[in-house]
């Protein structure tokens with residue numbers, strides 16, 4: 001299966017790209033942000049560990065219904081780097097496990113290409129399971145503007161703290177196979193997505209031929225048959 005790693009800084013446009021890949025290009029999406037929310041639902045192991053570590057540190061850690069107060073926890077960890085590390089250590093193993101399960105789910109259902117949307121793709125070394133990596137990037141000013149429009153109530157300092165806690169855009173660009181520049185219109189972004197998908201398709205076909213079991217069986221049978229024929233041929237030659 002060709003896993004296409006999609007990453008980018010906060011509010012760079014990852015979800016916009018993955019939505020387009022899903023709706024227009026019919027690709028299945030594994031969304032790490034969504035998975036990271038599921039693994040901290042009340043009752044989950046990660047939830048219990050978070051409550052036990054952060055209760056007393058983070059004010060109003062829990063909402064009335066028992067769910068984590070994500071904005072408050074976010075405010076705390078993005079201004080306390082050591083505690084962000086603790087939160088990552090608690091959540092990432094569960095997120096990684098759920099990602100592998102989701103990829104397996106799509107593989108079993110016959111998909112041979114899947115988009116893995118992970119904000120921390122390189123930081124968490126998830127790029128090692130990707131055949132291709134794509135980064136969505138935009139200028140810092142655009143990023144801050146979009147972030148504050150979307151997360152109403154987030155201060156400039158909070159927004160900058162989140163950006164600071166992530167890999168720099170420059171490093172992402174160096175480490176990615178493809179870069180989508182998202183400073184302009186959605187149309188401009190969609191054009192770039194089309195170009196990348198067209199380029200990836202041949203890689204995808206090669207991967208399918210190598211790993212799709214029926215193709216594997218056909219090529220293995222062809223090799224065995226050709227070896228049998230050639231050894232019969234050599235035997236006949238020796239007998240003459």
Ligand SMILES: CC(C)(COP(=O)(O)OP(=O)(O)OC[C@H]1O[C@@H](n2cnc3c(N)ncnc32)[C@H](O)[C@@H]1O)[C@@H](O)C(=O)NCCC(=O)NCCS
Nearest residue numbers: 009010032033036070071073074088091095119120165166
């Ligand atoms: C800190 C939390 C509670 C804040 O929740 P909130 O609802 O405000 O944000 P949300 O989860 O929607 O994330 C929004 C964006 O924040 C950034 N972000 C989230 N977690 C992290 C992190 N650990 N390090 C750096 N950036 C992060 C990403 O760009 C992400 O797309 C939450 O992000 C969290 O539990 N993070 C730890 C798990 C994680 O690493 N998730 C990222 C996917 S692996």
Ligand SMILES: Nc1ncnc2c1ncn2[C@@H]1O[C@H](COP(=O)(O)OP(=O)(O)OP(=O)(O)O)[C@@H](O)[C@H]1O
Nearest residue numbers: 009010011012013014015016146150184185186189
């Ligand atoms: N080209 C664009 N033009 C205008 N608005 C855009 C463009 N691309 C994205 N946006 C808007 O910017 C915001 C952030 O985009 P999006 O949610 O796709 O980013 P993200 O990288 O998935 O964010 P996060 O890191 O929080 O998951 C959204 O409100 C989205 O509608």
